[in-house]
Amino acid sequence: MIKDFKQISESQVSITQLMLPSHSNFSGKIHGGHILNLMDQIAFACASKHSGNYCVTASVNKVDFLNPIEVGELLTLKASINFTGRTSMVVGLRVESENIRTGTKKHCNSSYFTMVAKDENGKSTAIPGIILTTKQEIRRFARSITRQQEGKNRTSRFHSKTFKVDDYLHLFETSNSKIDLKEN
Template sequence: MEGKKIKDSQVTTIQQMTHQDANFAGNVHGGVVMKHIDSTAGIVATRHACSNVVTASIDRLDFYSPVYVGDLLILKAGVNMVGKTSMEVGVRVEAQNYITGETRTTALAYLTYVALDTEGKPAQVPPLIFETEEEIRRSTEAKARRQMRLAERIREYKAKAIQPDSKNV
């Protein structure tokens, strides 16, 4: 399978936040931001895999500053790492006051997607072609996050196995 450059699937989306996205104080709900993160990252994953994808996990989502009604929500996303059938997509979220031009980092997120074939089964994804040291660094960091996710999953399974009363946890 031929590799793909990271820049070939990167996207930036921009959406103006309105009153329907916010609470009574004018702060945009975190869930609204999360939906835009998942949608933007899904576009990146689909472009890279050239197939349908599903969100497997949101590994990390940290909010740093609020988004207000009227702000432009700017989401910049790209593939950080690929496995056999999965890929990590990183998303940087910025809020921009379109009147003053002030831009602030609002959130960072890492999501894992699995590519699907036409029958809904996991499908192989193209390898990444790295062009910069920054891309290599991001991939190395993504591999470390993947190892942490796998170790945590093993810990969770072991904890559930030794707790007989946790049937539906």
């Protein structure tokens, strides 16, 4: 029996991993792709723990790499449910690295993964809601709703069938681009 609502703390997950030379890119920093893989894994774990079902990644909202991660640092990823819909949830992620020798910690990135719960037949399935107990949790939930609405507006505004070039030409005046439009 699925609970109707769960405390956010019931599904929070964190992992810490030592960053190895095999995780590095050509400049000697930890490869962004490795970090994204870890982020997807922890988002899956958090969403699956909350929903009690296998979950898939529907979208990732903005991943900015704020600080480089060095070989030999400890990387900690924290995941928490920020929003629940009927079958989907937004998992908030925070990534921090720690220099083992100095104890210095750096915030490396934050991101939001939208995850969808699937039943044993691969169909989207209902999930429990979340119980919001702090202003911070309410802020995160409201932010997720706003982000979803802004995303829908952004998608429809630039749809190929409705996009009007003339409405956006002013954006190119100071850009590092040249328009040589061929009429089709």
